[in-house]
Amino acid sequence: MAPPPPRRPAPTPSAVDAMRGMLLQAAFDGDLVIFKKLAGFLDKGRGRVRETVEAVTVDSDNEEMKGLGVLHLAAGNGKLEMCRHLVEDLLMDVDILDSAGCCEIVELLLAKGAYTDSVTCCGTPLHIAATEGQDGTMKILLNHNADYNKMVNGMTPLYFAVNAASVKCVRLLVQAGAVANGDYFLTALINAPKNVSAECLNCVLGVGVGSSWNATDNKEPLDKMKMAELKSQGNKAAGRKKFLSAAEFYSMALDLDPEDATLFSNRSLCWLHMGKPLLSLLDAIECRKKRSDWPKACYRQGIALMSLKDYKGACESLLDALKLDPGSSELKDVLRKAMESLKVTRSVKAR
Known part of the structure; x- marks a missing residue:
């Protein structure tokens, strides 16, 4: 009777930790050959490779990395073949939470029954x-x-x-x-x-x-209308206080000339009249990017910020406008109102 083969010495804890780290790295790299060898060695012939692999997770001080497993790492690095092995061959739990992946991997996991609304941090x-x-x-x-x-x-x-x-x-x-x-x-x-x-x-x-944008007052195709006509139609609509229609015309004109600062200024005014100060501010910011030396651009931004009750920001923008146009009585009046509102706000907070 032949003697039994010699048993391999059990790996030390430090060696096991090293192999777990190598397993995670193999999953991240998509190295199936190394991954399978390490998984088999860690399983020790128990026939519980899936459970063994699922138990291996990242131990790190980095909260974003801590607890991530092999499926997380493979999916996050776009290793589709590794994901297929984990999901189809090892039958790993597809609902193990993750924060990354590519379209093919998402399709694969969903096809295997992954829950679409699982929640992570x-x-x-x-x-x-x-x-x-x-x-x-x-x-x-x-x-x-x-x-x-x-x-x-x-x-x-x-x-x-x-x-x-x-x-x-x-x-x-x-x-x-x-x-x-x-x-x-x-x-x-x-x-x-x-x-x-x-x-x-x-x-x-x-x-x-x-x-594309559809103007409410004119259904003529965009490619047949000149930018100047669209701008003119927007001005007419604004004059009739049809601000949504005016904003649509200005937006169509911007499709033809996205560098026109006056269109952003005009649409900013429309949003303000429609009670949408955030949109007004966004267009005012774009307007200033296009024409940083234009007092009206600074004025539009200041007015929008006042509507958002950001009086400090409003004062800064209006002061910029006044530096560019020091003779404007309108700018002086608006700046004075913004400064008064800022004082009131600070006084209330001090109480």
Whole structure:
């Protein structure tokens, strides 16, 4: 009778930790050969490779990395073949939470029954796609009935899409039925107006959601209308106090000449009259970018900031306007009002 083969010595704890680290690295690199060898060695012939692999996670002081497993790392680095092995061969849990991935991997995980609305500290997969501006991933998630109005920490995917200035993601969410969650939505955006875009907010507010703008008073195709005519029509509509129609004409004109500062100035005024000061501010900021030496651009920004009750910012913008046009009595009057409002606000806060 042949003697039994010699048993391999059990690896030391430090060696096991090293192999776990190598397993995570192999998953991240998509190295299937090394991964399978390490997984088999760690399993020690028990036939529980899936459980063994799922138990290996990142141990790090970095909160964003801590707790991530092999599926997270493979998906996050776009290693589709590794993901296929983990999901199809090892039958790993596809609902293990993650914050990244590519479209093919998302399709694979959803096809295997992944839950579309699982929640991490970063939100649901839809929140994460919105934050990263991943419109392709978002489209897949929406096609699998992801909850486009799900709130995590008081905010929906739409907020993150607008804050990321991803017009494509905003359009997808709005077309799916997403809505801004009340005053909190716009109030939060007011705190960081430079991070958003007028196009995104136009979509949220139901203006220009389609592929092109449609003027309410004139249905003639855009390519047959000259920019000057569109601007003229906008001015006429504004004169009749039809500010939404005027804003649409100015927007069509901007499609033809996006560098025209006067169009941004005019549309900024329209938004202000329509009670949309944030949109007014965004257009005023664009106007100043186009013509930094134009007093009216500074004036538009100051007026919009006053409507948002940012009196300190309003004073700064109006002072810039007055430096460019020191003889303007209108600017002096508006600046005086802004300074008075700032004093009142500071006085109330001091109490």
